[in-house]
Amino acid sequence: MDLPNILYSAWPRHLLSNCMICLICLMAWPNVAAESYSIPIQSAGQNVTPHLRLGITAPDYPPFDFVVQGKSYEGIGADYALLVQDKLGIPVFAVQFNNRDEAIRALQTGSIDLLANSNTFEASHTGIVLSTPYLDDLPAISTRIDFDWTQQKDYTDLTVVAAYDYLPLNVLQSRFPGALIKQMDSPAKAMAALIYGQADLMFSELQVAGYLIDHNYPNAAKIVATDPAREKGLGFALNADNTHLQTRINKAIQQIAPAEHALIARRWSVAGLGATSSARTVTQNQTLRVVVDRSSPPLSYFDEQGTYRGITADLLARISLSTGLRFEFKPVNGLEDALRTVRNGQADILVDFNPDNDREQYLQFSRPYLSKPFVWIGTTSSIAAPPEPDQSVSIALPRAHTLIAYLQGKYPKAQLIETNNNADSLERVKQGQAQYTVMNLSTASYYLSRSEDSRLKMLGELDEPLAKASFGVSRNNLELLGLLDNALRQIQPDEINALANRWRNNAVVQLSDWRDYKSILLQGALLVIAALVLFAAWNFVLRRQIRLRKMAEQELTDQLNQRQQLLNELASAKKQAEKANAAKSVFLATISHEIKTPLSAVMGTLELELEKTAENSDRVEPLKTALRSASELSRLISDILDTVQIETGHLSVHPAPTNLKKLCEELIQNFSATAEQKNLALQLQWTGPEHTEAILDDLRLRQILGNLISNAVKYTLTGQITLHVKVSQKAPDNAAFLFTVTDTGPGISTEHLENLFKPFEKIQSSPAGGTQGTGLGLYICKELAKLMGGELSMQSQPGEGTRASFKLTCPIAGSVRPEHAEFTAGESVTKTIQPLRILVVDDHAPNRILLAQQLNYLGHQTLQARNGAEAFDLWKTHAFDCVLTDCSMPVMDGFELAEAIRRQEQSEGQTACLILGITAHEGPDIRQQCMNCGMNDCLAKPLGLQTLKAKLFQYTVNHKPADPLFKMSTLRTLSGDNTENMQTLLQTLLDANLEDLLKLKQSLMGNAHQEQAEIIHRIKGAAKMIGAYRLLRTIETYEGASNMEQRTALAREVSDALERLIEAMQQQTHNPQS
CATH class of the missing domain: 3.40.190.10 (Periplasmic binding protein-like II)
Known part of the structure; x- marks a missing residue:
C-alpha cells in the first residue's frame, strides 16, 4: 500500500507544559x-x-x-x-x-x-x-495491536468501519476498493467493532482515533497510516x-491566532490543530530502516507478537504523524550488531544510542530525547557499594558499549567482561561471573523490577556521564538528521516524560533469543553433563538403600493399616451414636409438636369454658383441675425438650433489650391467681432504677424466675412469697442484677438441697401435699443461668423457708420510656378493644375452631381456612385486620402465606395487616423465621385468652382498619339506607362490572388500546361510587403510565383487581347482613 506505515498506541498526556502554554495563550484569549x-x-x-x-x-x-x-x-x-x-x-x-x-x-x-x-x-x-x-x-487508519498491517497488499476481503457522518459511502468505497464498508452510528461504536474483531480497519479523523485509543484502548489499538490532509x-x-x-x-x-489554536490542541491533547496542508513535509512517502537493540526495555523492545514497542517506538510514531515518514524495524542482539548494521548501509537510523567521539567518524547523532544517569548493578551478597578507582573488580558490559573507554580510564585495575547485550550482562552478575554491570536508570529499573533474584540491586550512579538516548544516522544523510532534530524540537519535554511514565510498568518483552545467553547456555550444558554422571553414581548407591527401606516400610505399613482399621471402626461407632442422638432429638421434637398441638386445643377449650362458667358453679373446680393438669403436661414437655438440648449442646440464648420491671410484674400477675387460691401473699420488691432495659434473653429469664416462683407457690402452705430485684449499675452501659425469691414454706434439708440441681432429683416428701414434679426444672434453670453468664443458688433450713437467688451481670441499653397503652395479665379478658376482622388459619380442626371461638368470645369477627392457599384466596376477597396462622401446614404453610400477603400488599399499595404466627415448636429460631417472612410476631401454643387478648391489644391499640374492597356505607347512603334499594343498586353495579370485565379482557386479547382506556374510565366511575379505593389506586397508576407497554401491563392489573371486587360484591349479595 502507498500509505505511511507507523505504529501508534496512544498520545501522551501533557500536564506541566500544558499549564505553562495555557498561561501564555490566555494572554491572547x-x-x-x-x-x-x-x-x-x-x-x-x-x-x-x-x-x-x-x-x-x-x-x-x-x-x-x-x-x-x-x-x-x-x-x-x-x-x-x-x-x-x-x-x-x-x-x-x-x-x-x-x-x-x-x-x-x-x-x-x-x-x-x-x-x-x-x-x-x-x-x-x-x-x-x-x-x-x-x-x-486528516484521515487516519487504525487497526488492532495484533493485526499485521505490513502484510496487506490491498483492501480485498477486509472490513472497514467508519462513522456514517464522517464521509459519504461512495467516497469510502472509492478509497477502499474491494473492502466491505460498515457505517456505524458513532466513532466510539466503530472503534468498539474494530477492537472486538467485527472489523479489520477503522477510518476516521486522526484526532478522533487518537483520542479514543488514548482514553479507551491504549494497549489494544494503534494508528497505522494517515492520508494527506483534505x-x-x-x-x-x-x-x-x-x-x-x-x-x-x-x-x-x-x-x-496560532496561540489560540495551540491552546485548544493542548487542551484536548491532539495533533494537527491550526496546521495547514502546505506545512506538511514532502517526505511523507519515504521509508526508513531502523535498527533496534531489543535488550533495552522500556526504551525499545519487541513484544510477544514481535511488534516493536516502548518509549522510542511511541516517539517514532509521533514523528511519523508530524513528518509523514514511514519506518520499518530490524531487531538485533546488541549494540555491536546495531552499529555494524548501520555502517554496512543495511539501516538508516540507530535508536537509543549514547553519542561518543569514537562513533562520530561514521555517525551523526540527533539531539538527545531522553537523559538518564548510568547506574551500578551488583549483588548485595558480595558487595554493597560502587567500586573505588583503585579496586580490582570485574565489570560486565555489552560489546561496543559507549562506557568501555571511560571505565578503562577511571578503573585501570578493573577487568571488563564483554557480553552480547544488557540481559547477558545482568545474567553474568547474577551467576557470580562478574561483580558489576552498568545500565541506564530506565533499563536497570525495568530489569530489576522483574527479576526473581532479590540480591540484584542498584548500588549507585556513575559520577559524570549521563545516558543520553539519541538517534544515530549516517554522516552522508544530513537531510534526515535535520528532519529528526526538527521533529524532536517540536515535541515538548513533558510529552517525552509522559511516554517514559507510561512505559515504566507496561512493557511485556518478547522471550530472549538463545544467542543472548550463548556462553551461559554452554556452561550450563557442561554442568548438566557433570550432574548426570554424579547422579548415575549416586543412583547406584541409593538403589541398595531403597531396597532396605522398602522392607522396613512394609512392616510399618502393616502396623499403620491395623491402627487405621481401629480408627475407622471408632469413627463409624461415633457416627452411629451421633445419628442415634440426632434421631432421638428429632423424635422428641416431633412428639412434642404432635402432643402440644392437640393439647393446646384442650387447654384453650378448658380455659374458654372456665371463663364462660359462673364462679359459683359446681363445674369450676373440675375445670380448673383439668386446666392445671394440662398446663403441667405442657410444662413437662418443654422441660424434656430443654434437657435434650442441654445434653446435645444446642441450648442457646438470644440477648435483646428487655424491660425487666415489666417482665417481673407480668410474672407476679401470672402466678397471683394460684397464690390467692392458697391464701398466699405474692409481691414484687424493686431496689434501684426502675426503668432499666437490660440486654438479655427474656424468654430464658422468664423460664428461670417462673420456675422459682412456681416452686415457691407449690410448696408454701401459709405466709407470703416475695420476688425481690436489686439493680446495681456498675458502669454507664453495664449493671448487676440480683433476683431473689423468698418463701415461708417448710424449707429443705441440707442433704436434699445439695442434689436439687441434678436432673430428675426432687424432694422425697412434700409438706404441702402437692404433686411432685419431674426433677428437671431446677436442673434446667441451673444450666440456663450458666449459659446467660449468671449464677443460681439456693439457701434453706427446715421450718425456715427457702431463699433462691439468681445473680446476673449484663449490658444495659438505657432507660425505658413508660408504655402508655398495654394489656397486663391481671386484667379481665373481657376488656373492651376495637372489634377486629380476623382470618384464622390452621390445618388442625380442633385448634382452628377453638381459636375462632376464643376470638368470637373476645368480640371479634372471624373466618377460617384450612391451609395457606385457601387463606390467601379469602384474604384477597375480604378486608382483614389480622391474620392468625399456624406455621406448619400442608399445601402452603404460614411462612409462605405471610410472604404472599406482603407481596400483594406492596404491589397494590395496601395498608399492611397484622400477621401473627402460631407454632407448637419452641426456640428463637422459629421466631426469627416468622419475623423474616413478614409476620409481626410469633405466639407459642397453647394460646390462652389472656395471652391472645394481650397480643391483640398490643398490636391494635393504634390500629387503622384495613382498606375494604368497597364500602357498604357508601351504598347505604346512595340508597337512602333502604336495604331493598341497596341490594338492587349493588346487583346493578355487579352486572355492569361483569360486563365491563368481559369487554376489558376482550380488548386485552385484541390489543385495542383506545377501547381499553374507555372501559377503564367507565370502571373508574363505578369504583368511585362504591368507594373501591384499591381498584381506584390501580386505575390511577394505569392512567399515569408513560408508554403503551406499561399501560397494557397495568390494564391486566386493573382486570385482576376488578375480578377481586366482583367476588366481594357477589359475596355481599349472598350475605346482605355482613
Whole structure:
C-alpha cells in the first residue's frame, strides 16, 4: 500500500507544559479563558435574542463533541464556537438533535445557524456550505495491536468501519476498493467493532482515533497510516442563503491566532490543530530502516507478537504523524550488531544510542530525547557499594558499549567482561561471573523490577556521564538528521516524560533469543553433563538403600493399616451414636409438636369454658383441675425438650433489650391467681432504677424466675412469697442484677438441697401435699443461668423457708420510656378493644375452631381456612385486620402465606395487616423465621385468652382498619339506607362490572388500546361510587403510565383487581347482613 506505515498506541498526556502554554495563550484569549469551556444547551421554548444557534448531535463525537449532563456542550467544536462568539460579540447557544441528519435538515430549514465540525459530508447536502476550515481534516487508519498491517497488499476481503457522518459511502468505497464498508452510528461504536474483531480497519479523523485509543484502548489499538490532509478541512456548516453570516464567520476564523489554536490542541491533547496542508513535509512517502537493540526495555523492545514497542517506538510514531515518514524495524542482539548494521548501509537510523567521539567518524547523532544517569548493578551478597578507582573488580558490559573507554580510564585495575547485550550482562552478575554491570536508570529499573533474584540491586550512579538516548544516522544523510532534530524540537519535554511514565510498568518483552545467553547456555550444558554422571553414581548407591527401606516400610505399613482399621471402626461407632442422638432429638421434637398441638386445643377449650362458667358453679373446680393438669403436661414437655438440648449442646440464648420491671410484674400477675387460691401473699420488691432495659434473653429469664416462683407457690402452705430485684449499675452501659425469691414454706434439708440441681432429683416428701414434679426444672434453670453468664443458688433450713437467688451481670441499653397503652395479665379478658376482622388459619380442626371461638368470645369477627392457599384466596376477597396462622401446614404453610400477603400488599399499595404466627415448636429460631417472612410476631401454643387478648391489644391499640374492597356505607347512603334499594343498586353495579370485565379482557386479547382506556374510565366511575379505593389506586397508576407497554401491563392489573371486587360484591349479595 502507498500509505505511511507507523505504529501508534496512544498520545501522551501533557500536564506541566500544558499549564505553562495555557498561561501564555490566555494572554491572547482573555475573554474565552475567563469563562467556562462549555456552551449552554438551549431548552425548548427558550428565546435569547440576539444569539447564534449551534447544532449538536448525539451520540458524543470525542474529542469534537461532548454533552455534559444534558446541560452544556464541550469539545473542540465548542472551543472554536466560543472563539467565534468572542470575536463576533454574539452569544452562542447549543441545540441538540438525535442524529446528524436531523441537524442538517434543521440547518436547511433555518432552525439553526451553525453546525460545528463539518466536512464534505455536510457540504454534499443541498443548500449547505462550509466556512473557512479551522482544523485540518486528516484521515487516519487504525487497526488492532495484533493485526499485521505490513502484510496487506490491498483492501480485498477486509472490513472497514467508519462513522456514517464522517464521509459519504461512495467516497469510502472509492478509497477502499474491494473492502466491505460498515457505517456505524458513532466513532466510539466503530472503534468498539474494530477492537472486538467485527472489523479489520477503522477510518476516521486522526484526532478522533487518537483520542479514543488514548482514553479507551491504549494497549489494544494503534494508528497505522494517515492520508494527506483534505483541502476542505473541518469548519462550520451554514445555510447557503445566509451569506452575511458566512462572511462574518470566515472573518472570525481567520482572526484566530496560532496561540489560540495551540491552546485548544493542548487542551484536548491532539495533533494537527491550526496546521495547514502546505506545512506538511514532502517526505511523507519515504521509508526508513531502523535498527533496534531489543535488550533495552522500556526504551525499545519487541513484544510477544514481535511488534516493536516502548518509549522510542511511541516517539517514532509521533514523528511519523508530524513528518509523514514511514519506518520499518530490524531487531538485533546488541549494540555491536546495531552499529555494524548501520555502517554496512543495511539501516538508516540507530535508536537509543549514547553519542561518543569514537562513533562520530561514521555517525551523526540527533539531539538527545531522553537523559538518564548510568547506574551500578551488583549483588548485595558480595558487595554493597560502587567500586573505588583503585579496586580490582570485574565489570560486565555489552560489546561496543559507549562506557568501555571511560571505565578503562577511571578503573585501570578493573577487568571488563564483554557480553552480547544488557540481559547477558545482568545474567553474568547474577551467576557470580562478574561483580558489576552498568545500565541506564530506565533499563536497570525495568530489569530489576522483574527479576526473581532479590540480591540484584542498584548500588549507585556513575559520577559524570549521563545516558543520553539519541538517534544515530549516517554522516552522508544530513537531510534526515535535520528532519529528526526538527521533529524532536517540536515535541515538548513533558510529552517525552509522559511516554517514559507510561512505559515504566507496561512493557511485556518478547522471550530472549538463545544467542543472548550463548556462553551461559554452554556452561550450563557442561554442568548438566557433570550432574548426570554424579547422579548415575549416586543412583547406584541409593538403589541398595531403597531396597532396605522398602522392607522396613512394609512392616510399618502393616502396623499403620491395623491402627487405621481401629480408627475407622471408632469413627463409624461415633457416627452411629451421633445419628442415634440426632434421631432421638428429632423424635422428641416431633412428639412434642404432635402432643402440644392437640393439647393446646384442650387447654384453650378448658380455659374458654372456665371463663364462660359462673364462679359459683359446681363445674369450676373440675375445670380448673383439668386446666392445671394440662398446663403441667405442657410444662413437662418443654422441660424434656430443654434437657435434650442441654445434653446435645444446642441450648442457646438470644440477648435483646428487655424491660425487666415489666417482665417481673407480668410474672407476679401470672402466678397471683394460684397464690390467692392458697391464701398466699405474692409481691414484687424493686431496689434501684426502675426503668432499666437490660440486654438479655427474656424468654430464658422468664423460664428461670417462673420456675422459682412456681416452686415457691407449690410448696408454701401459709405466709407470703416475695420476688425481690436489686439493680446495681456498675458502669454507664453495664449493671448487676440480683433476683431473689423468698418463701415461708417448710424449707429443705441440707442433704436434699445439695442434689436439687441434678436432673430428675426432687424432694422425697412434700409438706404441702402437692404433686411432685419431674426433677428437671431446677436442673434446667441451673444450666440456663450458666449459659446467660449468671449464677443460681439456693439457701434453706427446715421450718425456715427457702431463699433462691439468681445473680446476673449484663449490658444495659438505657432507660425505658413508660408504655402508655398495654394489656397486663391481671386484667379481665373481657376488656373492651376495637372489634377486629380476623382470618384464622390452621390445618388442625380442633385448634382452628377453638381459636375462632376464643376470638368470637373476645368480640371479634372471624373466618377460617384450612391451609395457606385457601387463606390467601379469602384474604384477597375480604378486608382483614389480622391474620392468625399456624406455621406448619400442608399445601402452603404460614411462612409462605405471610410472604404472599406482603407481596400483594406492596404491589397494590395496601395498608399492611397484622400477621401473627402460631407454632407448637419452641426456640428463637422459629421466631426469627416468622419475623423474616413478614409476620409481626410469633405466639407459642397453647394460646390462652389472656395471652391472645394481650397480643391483640398490643398490636391494635393504634390500629387503622384495613382498606375494604368497597364500602357498604357508601351504598347505604346512595340508597337512602333502604336495604331493598341497596341490594338492587349493588346487583346493578355487579352486572355492569361483569360486563365491563368481559369487554376489558376482550380488548386485552385484541390489543385495542383506545377501547381499553374507555372501559377503564367507565370502571373508574363505578369504583368511585362504591368507594373501591384499591381498584381506584390501580386505575390511577394505569392512567399515569408513560408508554403503551406499561399501560397494557397495568390494564391486566386493573382486570385482576376488578375480578377481586366482583367476588366481594357477589359475596355481599349472598350475605346482605355482613
